[in-house]
Amino acid sequence: LSHFGATMAWIWALTMLPLALSSLLFHRRFCSPELDSEQIGWLERRYVIRCALSGLGWGGTVFLLPDSLPVVQATLIAFVMLVIALGSAAAMAVSRAAYYVFVFPMLAPLAWMFLIQYRSDLPFAGWGVLAFLLFLLSFHEMCGRTLLAALRRQVCSEVLAREQQVIFDTAAEAIALVREDRIVKCNRRFFEMMAAREDEVIGTPMWVWHAEIGDWNRHRAAAAAQATAYSYVAPLRCRNGEVFWAELTGRAV
Secondary structure: OOOOHHHHHHHHHHHHHHHHHHHHHHHHHHOOOOOOHHHHHHHHHHHHHHHHHHHHHHHHHHHHOOOOOOHHHHHHHHHHHHHHHHHHHHHOOOOHHHHHHHHHHHHHHHHHHHHHOOOOOOOOHHHHHHHHHHHHHHHHHHHHHHHHHHHHHHHHHHHHHHHHHHHHHHOOOOOEEEEOOEEEEEOHHHHHHHOOOHHHHOOOEHHHHEOOHHHHHHHHHHHHOOOOOEEEEEEEEOOOOOEEEEEEEEOOO
């Protein structure tokens, strides 16, 4: 070890361990559905501080290495640190500040080590680390934009799904989604029309609600063969046995 000795190495290990474990706590806290905007801001600031300390810890390993460390071992350590920095670019895509305060103190000492200590053995290694740092910043930016675009699409999809659900639930006409002859989804108006509860409707064959089984089988085949909407008039039977005539419009999807 370097002149800091084994004691400093143990201090480094004991410092990095809780920082590594704290990432799990941050993950659990960020995923909590009870978070409000104020708590998210507070957590993000703490997360940036945690990333800065972690970056300083990894960068500090350079100063714990012996001055006479062979080039092969120094290269191996540098490779491990570069891989960690690359993986963190995607893992920290949610926060530019967190990644910057992590990667700069992590790789700056590594570049300094190669530029000063191993300048004669590996003259371009230090500049290579700096070039890789620039690549990491670009890669992190790309990951962040990709994640942001995906989140925007998800939010738009969820909003659209909620709007469609509201329209579906409040429609004045009865609507049912039928798959393989069985009802898999229907709106409130359908329950009211059939005088039945949800558990009495969902999963039942559509022909059960027809007064004549042959009507459903005949019209189902015709609707499946037609590209446009298909309408027919047939007698239906409520849960209580009452029969009424209704106009049904269906379309294969």
